[in-house]
Amino acid sequence: MPNWNDVFQEIQDTQNNLKNQSQVLQQLSGNALFTVRAKYLQQLYTYTQRNVIAYYSGYLSKPGVSGSEITDEDKNGFMMAIHKLDRSKGLDLILHTPGGGIAATESISHYLHQMFGNDIRAVVPQICMSAGTMLACSCKSIVLAKHSNLGPTDPHISNIPTLGVIEEFKRAAKEIQKDPYKIAIWEPILRQYRPTFIGQCEDAIKWTEEFVESELINNMLSDEDDKEIKAKDIVKMLMDKKNNKSHGRHLHLDKLRKAGLKTEELEADSNLQDLVLTVHHCYMHALMNTPALKIIENHNGVALIKNIN
Numbered sequence: 001m002p003n004w005n006d007v008f009q010e011i012q013d014t015q016n017n018l019k020n021q022s023q024v025l026q027q028l029s030g031n032a033l034f035t036v037r038a039k040y041l042q043q044l045y046t047y048t049q050r051n052v053i054a055y056y057s058g059y060l061s062k063p064g065v066s067g068s069e070i071t072d073e074d075k076n077g078f079m080m081a082i083h084k085l086d087r088s089k090g091l092d093l094i095l096h097t098p099g100g101g102i103a104a105t106e107s108i109s110h111y112l113h114q115m116f117g118n119d120i121r122a123v124v125p126q127i128c129m130s131a132g133t134m135l136a137c138s139c140k141s142i143v144l145a146k147h148s149n150l151g152p153t154d155p156h157i158s159n160i161p162t163l164g165v166i167e168e169f170k171r172a173a174k175e176i177q178k179d180p181y182k183i184a185i186w187e188p189i190l191r192q193y194r195p196t197f198i199g200q201c202e203d204a205i206k207w208t209e210e211f212v213e214s215e216l217i218n219n220m221l222s223d224e225d226d227k228e229i230k231a232k233d234i235v236k237m238l239m240d241k242k243n244n245k246s247h248g249r250h251l252h253l254d255k256l257r258k259a260g261l262k263t264e265e266l267e268a269d270s271n272l273q274d275l276v277l278t279v280h281h282c283y284m285h286a287l288m289n290t291p292a293l294k295i296i297e298n299h300n301g302v303a304l305i306k307n308i309n
Contacts, residue, residue, distance in 0.1 A: 033290065037282035038301040044092075044275040045299035050121070052299040053081045054094040054279065058287035060127075065308060067293055070100025070131050075108060077296030077304035082115050085298065090119035093139065094276070096283065099130025102155060102204065106211055109138040118219045124148045125266075125280035130156075130247065133238065134208070137261070138215035145266040145273070149250035153212060153238040155204040156247065162201035163241040169198055209235050220262050230260045 045052050055077075059068035091112065099105075112120055122128070122136035123143045129151030136142050136150060144150075154163045172186040213231045221227035237243075237259040244251075257263045266273045286292055290307075297303035 033282070033286045034301070037279070037286065037297075040275065040278045040282055041297070041299045041301070044279055047271060047275055048092060049089060051085045051087070051089050051091045051116075052094065053078070053091060054283060054295065054297050055097060056094075056283045056287065056295045056297075057097045058293045058295075059098045061284075061288045062293060062308065065293060067306060067309075069098060070104050070108070070135070072101075072104045072107065073306075074104065074294070074296060075111060077294075077306075078108060078111060080304050081296055081298040081302055083302070085300075087116055090121070091116045092121050092123050092143075093135075094123045094125065094279065095128040095132050095136060096124075096126055096280070097128055097132035097135075099132045099134075099151070102131060102134075102207055102211065105131040105134050109135055109215065113138070113219075118222070120219075121264075123266075123276060124150065125276055127151075127250075133251075134212050134215070137212050137234070137238075138219060140219050141262045141264055142256070143264040143266050143272075143276075144253045144256070145277070146253065148266070149252050150238075150256060151251060152240070152244045152247055152249055153208055153235075154241055154244075154247060155208045157197075157200060157204060161241075161247060162204050163239070165193070165198065165201045166205070167241070169193075205239070209239060212238065221260075234260050 041052060041054070055074070057068045059065070062068065093112070118140055120139045121141050121143060122139040124136065125145065126148055128136055128149075130153060133150040133153050137153075142150070154161060156162065168189070172190060175182045176186060213235050216231040216234055217227050221230050224230055237255075238251075253263055253265065266276060283295060286295065292305050293308050294306040295303060297305075
């Protein structure tokens with residue numbers, strides 16, 4: 001399997017070869033990053049005989065930049081990537097994302113199911129967090145490597161943890177009821193919450209739980225006799241603020257499998273492992289060495305690339 005350095009060397013060699021070509025051939029061939037990436041995406045498709053769409057965010061190499069999260073704008077990229085694909089071959093959705101909006105995630109999931117039915121497999125080469133985890137839960141199974149992880153799904157509003165807000169509000173109410181003098185301590189904190197904010201937090205929590213539970217029941221757990229119970233257990237684990245402690249907690253394959261998610265070990269198929277991780281290295285090089293902030297691309301090289309403004 002080509003490792004990080006091997007892929008980088010191949011990109012450099014390809015770039016040198018392109019420089020030696022005539023200007024017309026360079027334009028036809030494209031840049032080295034695209035050429036090498038397209039090569040391995042096509043090899044992955046040839047091996048699995050399943051459609052491949054890679055959804056990559058550059059949030060690791062470009063931290064704090066707006067637009068790296070899941071948004072409604074991404075729908076255009078998925079529409080472009082799906083156009084002309086043989087949908088009967090199903091879809092392997094490669095995910096690398098910090099998460100994003102619940103509404104956009106729900107809509108993208110709905111669209112993908114409209115196109116491919118339930119024959120969608122999530123592939124997580126490294127990190128898929130928050131709403132990305134929700135999207136993975138909507139698939140029939142999730143392929144993870146030993147180093148891969150999903151993340152908790154507790155929703156945030158303007159980077160404020162909704163479960164934390166509800167927990168804090170209940171604690172304040174309890175302490176003030178027990179000792180009215182503590183209102184002086186809590187007042188500056190509670191004053192920061194705008195009107196209706198508590199209700200927004202409660203709605204976001206309920207929306208997240210209902211979405212993930214419904215997706216699990218309708219696809220991943222659809223053949224299970226006790227799918228409703230298992231779905232609730234999975235949702236509880238993913239929303240468990242007390243045990244997860246942080247929205248950034250990395251949940252690895254063993255914990256995810258124990259919770260009831262249907263997972264596949266990437267290492268169980270050495271050929272698939274080689275291809276998936278090589279494709280992953282290609283995207284990470286592209287995100288690190290170009291202005292690209294987000295890439296949505298299929299195995300035919302059809303892509304929507306969003307650059308930093």
